[in-house]
Amino acid sequence: MLGRTANGLFWMFRYLERAENTARLLDAGLRMALTRDLVTAEEEWRSVISTAGQQSAYEMRHASYTGHQAWNFMLREKDNAASILCMYKLVRQNARLARNAISGELWEAINENWLIIDEQLAKPVGENKVMDTVKTIRRAGTMARGALQGSMLREEGYHFSLAGMFIERADAIARILDIKYYLLLPSLSYVGSSLDTGQWDTVLRSVSGDRAYRWLNAGHIDARNICEFLILDDRFPRSLAFCHSQLRENLAALARLHGTEGESNALMRDADTRLSELSIDEIFEQGLHEFLIDFTATNASIAEAIATDYRFLS
Known part of the structure; x- marks a missing residue:
């Protein structure tokens, strides 16, 4: 196997795991924020952003930690290289790079979920949609792992x-x-x-x-x-x-x-x-x-x- 193909497979699943881990953090933050008053909820979002390693990048763009700002920064901020949108784009790019080394089922799981995620994150995500978006991202990771386990030599x-x-x-x-x-x-x-x-x-x-x-x-x-x-x-x-x-x-x-x-x-x-x-x-x-x-x-x-x-x- 060519080194660049191996690299594509290795990083495809690194980025996939990273995107899903970010979605899990968001899910936890959303659940905690629901039980907090406004001031405490901002501290919860600060904690979530910090845990994701995105605090410096976030504070360069935002002065406060409101939920809407925080989750959109982690989900879709174009200037945030660690956003889920950017990471899932890299998942698909690496899948294309290694296209001949993966099964059709795995490619379909990656490509179809990319289209769904790209559509859902095309505009700012509101409070009534954010949990569904997080579930979509977590489900995308589950589907890709299932395709890997079920169809790859x-x-x-x-x-x-x-x-x-x-x-x-x-x-x-x-x-x-x-x-x-x-x-x-x-x-x-x-x-x-x-x-x-x-x-x-x-x-x-x-x-x-x-x-x-x-x-x-x-x-x-x-x-x-x-x-x-x-x-x-x-x-x-x-x-x-x-x-x-x-x-x-x-x-x-x-x-x-x-x-x-x-x-x-x-x-x-x-x-x-x-x-x-x-x-x-x-x-x-x-x-x-x-x-x-x-x-x-x-x-x-x-x-x-x-x-x-x-x-x-x-």
């Missing part, structure tokens, strides 16, 4: 796609945890702290983990348990442990197909081993922020190694 293209998805998902979860943890808990001491359960509920909702977490923890919202769930519980498909175990499997499959291992396999093996040997107490002892910064740096190094190993720029 388990060859290079399949594994490059999943590698991109799990690299992006792990990065998103780590960043959400890091930003939210420090917004809620400036001190690293978590024992006996009084936490805003509504904000931690937003964390869980933004990663679609609220039902699974409550089922496992009898509905008890606790910072330590949430961190353990999102970092180490490999039963949850958006935990860091699950993402890295799946990434390791897909990189191992690529190595078998190519007949050789690269730097990405060695980095992945080391990272997965380190994570599997940690407990949540050890993570808190070293500092959650420090752990997450190290995790995101390692995740980025693995992504760079994948690009080098498989000559993405060739």
